[in-house]
Amino acid sequence: MDHLQVNHVYQWMKITNDKIQKNKEVLTSLDQAIGDGDHGINMARGFQEVMNKLDAENYEHVADMLKDIAMTLMSKVGGAAGPLYGTAFLKMSTRLKEQDATYKNFSQAITEAVNGVKQRGKAEIGEKTMVDVWAAVADQMSKESHFSAELIVNTAKEAMESTKEMMATKGRAAYLKERSVGHMDPGSVSSFYLFEALAEVIAEEG
Amino acid sequence: MDHLQVNHVYQWMKITNDKIQKNKEVLTSLDQAIGDGDHGINMARGFQEVMNKLDAENYEHVADMLKDIAMTLMSKVGGAAGPLYGTAFLKMSTRLKEQDATYKNFSQAITEAVNGVKQRGKAEIGEKTMVDVWAAVADQMSKESHFSAELIVNTAKEAMESTKEMMATKGRAAYLKERSVGHMDPGSVSSFYLFEALAEVIAEEG
């Protein structure tokens, strides 16, 4: 695969949604441990709405699709995850506006997404948030020159798992301080599903 | 024993109180099954206050003692049991006013108590209330001519147990209708303790 097309993004979202619906309870339990227990519910609602939107529309450009995904997440997820995921996709859309989603462009779009999320959430790497997964993937992708399913999924997985031993200083888990250690960050886990889904699309295309 | 004296009544109340304190939870559970679960608490509070009162005063006449017992129960028990037990003792006191508590007088006092309770609670025999125990004892006593521990305790016990298969039509248990069947009436059980205590006083005296 040398660039992401509309049908790839559609598949990406479809697989992500499937994973999130299937793991709704996992995300909820993780958020109950260190947050307020709504992350699974919020993400499941939001990505279902994304699929409803994508199924109802026809897209020519990846950027348009990403923008609708962003707006849907922004207006349907709520909580902390809504604006953050929304911002991520909005930044990707902006970067890919009137561009093909070549590896380079897409990789830069992910980097833009990370910057957007960091800015919106005022969080840095190592604070036990979804930033940890997104930043790791962005960093890894920026070092490569072609889509690699394996690299993406491994990087995301490792980053997700690394949040387990971190102490949260941002988001709701921050109130728990030391007690947040020992549980993976729910937003990092949902972000992992997203990148795992991306990797599956890439793998499928070969 | 040919008549009840002040020290007998004191012992009667003391043993009753001991039994009630010991069986507070039994009464509470019975009242939870078909009422609101406070009978044990109410009776335990009331009879403790009776003992406090009796220990603080000196009595020459049984009637004065019974009156103080009545007033204490009336002002400390509350609920349905308070006015009913209070009325019972008040009627006994009135009947024994300026009289010795000979068997005959005492037996008539119990009958007066039953009438008072029936009137106050507008209840008849067979409605699954304490009336069932009091009326059975009064009836039995009126047929005899001397104090018999055994007869009193057996009559009270049988009457108490008979309430198990009755359907309540008075008091809180009446709301349960058929569902009240199968549980003994709490007020009948506390009344049984009272008569059991009386029997013990009689037996002790020989």
Place this chain on the structure above:
Amino acid sequence: MKKIINDPEHAVQDMIKGLVAAYPQQLKQIKGTNVIIRKEAPVANKVGLVSGGGSGHEPAHAGYIGNGMLDAAVVGEVFTSPTPDQVLEAIKAVDSGAGVLLIIKNYTGDVMNFEMAAEMAEAEGIQVDKVIVNDDVAVENSTATTGRRGIAGTVLVHKIAGAMAEQGASLKEVKDIAEKVIAGVRSMGVATAACTVPAAGKQSFELAEDEMEIGIGIHGEPGIERKKLTSAAEIAQELTDKVLADLDFKDSEVAVMINGLGSTPEMELYIVNQTVQEILAEHEIKVSHTFVGEYMTALEMAGCSVTLLKVDKELKALLDAHSTALAFKM
């Protein structure tokens, strides 16, 4: 049992202290009693209104003391009617000479204790009358039995009789309006979890994870039927149907009260209200007032009750009248 209390034996007294400490401008405790009265009682030339009963129903009954509602609340032990001497203290404290009305819920204990107090007060030359509230359609009203219980509908009796008394009505007039409310008010409740009386230390009854108790009272006593838990809409339908079947509300206007029993979130009460309003609309019954909240609780019992009151112009005006009662400000 998990309670934020000190000693179960003193829970009621601690509560009273904390209550009066919170609202010293409005409430006063009669020293040495469990009677709470309106700060300015007795109010000159006004009929005094006394209610009360066991505690554990908060905000009932002290929350209804205020200008336009009650003058005194007699607080018994948890779920236990207060004793006659306490009720008598309340009567004496609120009587301005215009007489006193006792608002009693129909339970053997309450009726007996309040009636004995009334007799004592009359012996002291105070004019006393009483009304007995029996709005609970879950239990039958037959002469052979104790009759229906008084539950949440009692609050509407407080409100309307209180407004009438505040306007300077006579004891007879206040009693008559209270009787009018009692004649037109019906309620029915459901519980999804029981409560624990502090001194008892264990739950009044047990419900399985998928069960509810229909026709529940407000003292942790069992209801009339145990069933599988259904949806809010089905519950609302069942309760409302029972209420509508008991009295002819056809073509009348009604006031609605959705009362939470203790631990049911307000969210759920509003969800129930949604269906109740739909049902009333279907029956072409116009709603003049709706009150959703915790008005007559049973400690931390979970569940709710639905109350309907037939209202006319007179009752609507009295419902709307000014009230400073903590739990029923209008």
Place this chain on the structure above:
Amino acid sequence: MKKIINDPEHAVQDMIKGLVAAYPQQLKQIKGTNVIIRKEAPVANKVGLVSGGGSGHEPAHAGYIGNGMLDAAVVGEVFTSPTPDQVLEAIKAVDSGAGVLLIIKNYTGDVMNFEMAAEMAEAEGIQVDKVIVNDDVAVENSTATTGRRGIAGTVLVHKIAGAMAEQGASLKEVKDIAEKVIAGVRSMGVATAACTVPAAGKQSFELAEDEMEIGIGIHGEPGIERKKLTSAAEIAQELTDKVLADLDFKDSEVAVMINGLGSTPEMELYIVNQTVQEILAEHEIKVSHTFVGEYMTALEMAGCSVTLLKVDKELKALLDAHSTALAFKM
């Protein structure tokens, strides 16, 4: 999970319908949104006040809509901040041209969503400002972290800013008074039992029969310390001490709020209040107002919070000002 609901997915929408059906004279839902506004909004020449957040905190926030308090409440999913488009609808609906103040509780989600809405509203030419309430002393306020959370103290911000706005103050004045309240208000809570988010279907956390969670939030998130359950007096002492340690209340007058989290009976809240008042008296801190009840809940969580607000003449008068809000009538 035992809930009186229909479908967990529609619980919030059902609630809103039931709420607006109950109080149609006072409240209005903006069609197609989860925004509830004051019936007469926008009020001419008045600064509009918008609050909100996740639902499950009832009576917050719609219960604070009314003359003298809020103009709009934006209702999110249970414990989930509402989205920017919803907040924007609220801003637009209440702006009379005098500007709009957003009252936000300090949670990442709320702050982000409300701020995004503010940016959008400004882009549409509406004057918008915001305050962020962070009264919970259980969590630290440091620049490296998210800072303290907003809990029950928020209600006092609504009340005082609402009274100020009703008097015709400018957006800056309303914001300044809100900031003054925020600077002087501190809270701390405890839970004895967790709650269950309807769509999650299981309890947020589990506490043993003899445990409590100190420093609890209002979203079923765990607190800061798990302990053996103590007496009401000890709990009151612990919470009040923490609040007093965080801010200098010495020689000031304070308003007190004892807030129930959902299923704790009012009886227990008053018992807690008793000790809180004693502690304040010991510290020679005079109490101007006390509010005991359910003001900011977490569904059926059991527990309570203690809030103290430093008040002066200005704040006392604003606290006393008329309010028609359902859950804060004055």
